[in-house]
Amino acid sequence: MKKNTGIQNAFKAGVWYSISAIAAKSISIITTPIFTRMMTTSDYGLAATFSSWYSIFLIICTANLSYSHSRGKIDFQNNFVKYVGATHTLSYLITGIFSAIALVFISPVSKALDMNPLLMVLLLLYLFAGGTVNLAQSENRYQYDYKKNIFITLFTTVGTVAFTFLFLIFIKENRYYAKILGFVVPAILLAGWIFISELQKKAFCINFEYWKYGLRISLPLVFHTISLNILTQSDRIIINKFCGNDAAGVYSLIYQYAMLVNIILNAINESWNPWFHDTYHEKKYNSINTNIMPLNAFVAYVCIGCITVGPEAILILGGEQYLSGKNCIAPIVLGLMAQFLFSHYIILEVHHKETQYTSFGTIVAASINLVLNIIFVPIFGFTAAAYTTLIAYLVLYLIHLFITKKMLKINLYQDFKLFMWFIIVGVYAGVSNMLYSSIIPRYLLLIFVTIIFALIFKKDILSKLRRNNV
Structure with missing residues (x-):
């Protein structure tokens, strides 16, 4: 019965993950031509560059710790919530150090990334929020809580579209800010919800054993x-x-x-x-x-x-x-x-x-x-x-x-x-x-x-x- 329940959960999760992922991608495809007509190619290019740098730096800031959750669930079966909380804490620490260095050298860093200082600040906020969401999705996946992940996927997609349209109404110049804020604001809202949830579970902790374990797998x-x-x-x-x-x-x-x-x-x-x-x-x-x-x-x-x-x-x-x-x-x-x-x-x-x-x-x-x-x-x-x-x-x-x-x-x-x-x-x-x-x-x-x-x-x-x- 347990084996059947496991594969049944996996099958259900697969079906709903697929549906939500396709729905999210469909929304993205449908709205892309609208955004490209409301923005200049330069604005759209800057937003795409911002997104590309985010994807690369997120790997560094989270140290790919989500990869360690699969094995951590087995090795720390009774303390998996704490283990995930420890990976959140370590991710915040890495992102904090990365942010401090970036802010101290903000002028040369901004020039190297071809972004202005304000975009750099938005990027750092996005990395904090995105790392939180990334690790939470991984936890939900290994707890078979696919409903939360579907909510996160759809909220992120719909939120990005809605906030981008909203900001495009008010921002008439440098409209790349509208597209970038459309990424950042929903991520911050989600991260805030996840952060409060983790606080209520008393999950956050500093645990060198957990950190060493996670980094050995993920680094x-x-x-x-x-x-x-x-x-x-x-x-x-x-x-x-x-x-x-x-x-x-x-x-x-x-x-x-x-x-x-x-x-x-x-x-x-x-x-x-x-x-x-x-x-x-x-x-x-x-x-x-x-x-x-x-x-x-x-x-x-x-x-x-x-x-x-x-x-x-x-x-x-x-x-x-x-x-x-x-x-x-x-x-x-x-x-x-x-x-x-x-x-x-x-x-x-x-x-x-x-x-x-x-x-x-x-x-x-x-x-x-x-x-x-x-x-x-x-x-x-x-x-x-x-x-x-x-x-x-x-x-x-x-x-x-x-x-x-x-x-x-x-x-x-x-x-x-x-x-x-x-x-x-x-x-x-x-x-x-x-x-x-x-x-x-x-x-x-x-x-x-x-x-x-x-x-x-x-x-x-x-x-x-x-x-x-x-």
């Missing part, structure tokens, strides 16, 4: 996360340099479309990871292997669907001028599939607290991607960047496979069966690409594959639906 992953950001961002920078703004714009839209798949994959991971850690700790390895196959089948089907409808989706999102990038869809989606597959191995590294190897793989993959982009993008154009990214993710997959099997001596999965899903999506992508000019055969192929999937996984689908209705 090596700082380089992993930053390198992963470089891996995903370097394509557009190099395309812009060698192929121009238009090519970078086409590639960015294609990548934005493919990232809709990533939203679903992240939602699946958010629900799968807590269940995996609990089940793996209880040594229920058969249960993991039983459930991982339909999970990967579902991910493969999502990728297949994204590849199939790609040309029509691009036509709707951007128009005919963006269809030149349709051949980038399949390799980008396959790269995301490879990323999902190697996450199965990273989770083992985190569980065994052996994250010192994780960053090495990501740094190698990011370097390979960068070098291949510099070599092939000038020769073959922006489409080459999609394939170099796919190669980098496959290298990353092989590195993590090597780490878990050869270095950590862990043989949990049926590795070939897992990788078969990548091969299936790859073969489908090849066939679908040949049919990109013929819409009817392409959609008939999707219907045929849907029937095959439904027949193979009929029992799993019905079982999950019954549990969800109980």
Whole structure:
């Protein structure tokens, strides 16, 4: 009964995470054209730069401590709330030191980041608030409290849109402030609510044992996360340099479309990871292997669907001028599939607290991607960047496979069966690409594959639906 309840909770969480993530992304996509018309390109660019710096510095200010929550829930089972409180406290301490240095040297720091001092202050406030929200979401995830995380996701999205519109009404010059305040204000409101909640639980504490434990797991992953950001961002920078703004714009839209798949994959991971850690700790390895196959089948089907409808989706999102990038869809989606597959191995590294190897793989993959982009993008154009990214993710997959099997001596999965899903999506992508000019055969192929999937996984689908209705 306990095992069924666990996987049922994970399934429910996955469904609702996916729905909320898609809803949030839909709101963002719908409102983006409105904001771009209310702001100058310069204003929009400054807001995007602010957001990019926030993403990078948040990794440093939180020291990726949320990664340690998965194992901390097991090792500090009776004191998990205190452990999370200690990670909050350490995050505040790191952010405080970072802020103090930034404020003392605010003039050169502002110049280096290409932001004025007021934006620097807003960035520091955003880092305090964002770190609080990030760690709270992680706690909710591992407590299976998905309702709170859905609330946070939707509040952040709706709040950002609402406050941005509100500030755009009153701010007539330098309208990038409106967009940035639209990020910052909802985060501060959420952080205030979370802070009060943590105070009421008396969670905040200074505990060197907890800090040492958390940093041992999470600190090596700082380089992993930053390198992963470089891996995903370097394509557009190099395309812009060698192929121009238009090519970078086409590639960015294609990548934005493919990232809709990533939203679903992240939602699946958010629900799968807590269940995996609990089940793996209880040594229920058969249960993991039983459930991982339909999970990967579902991910493969999502990728297949994204590849199939790609040309029509691009036509709707951007128009005919963006269809030149349709051949980038399949390799980008396959790269995301490879990323999902190697996450199965990273989770083992985190569980065994052996994250010192994780960053090495990501740094190698990011370097390979960068070098291949510099070599092939000038020769073959922006489409080459999609394939170099796919190669980098496959290298990353092989590195993590090597780490878990050869270095950590862990043989949990049926590795070939897992990788078969990548091969299936790859073969489908090849066939679908040949049919990109013929819409009817392409959609008939999707219907045929849907029937095959439904027949193979009929029992799993019905079982999950019954549990969800109980």
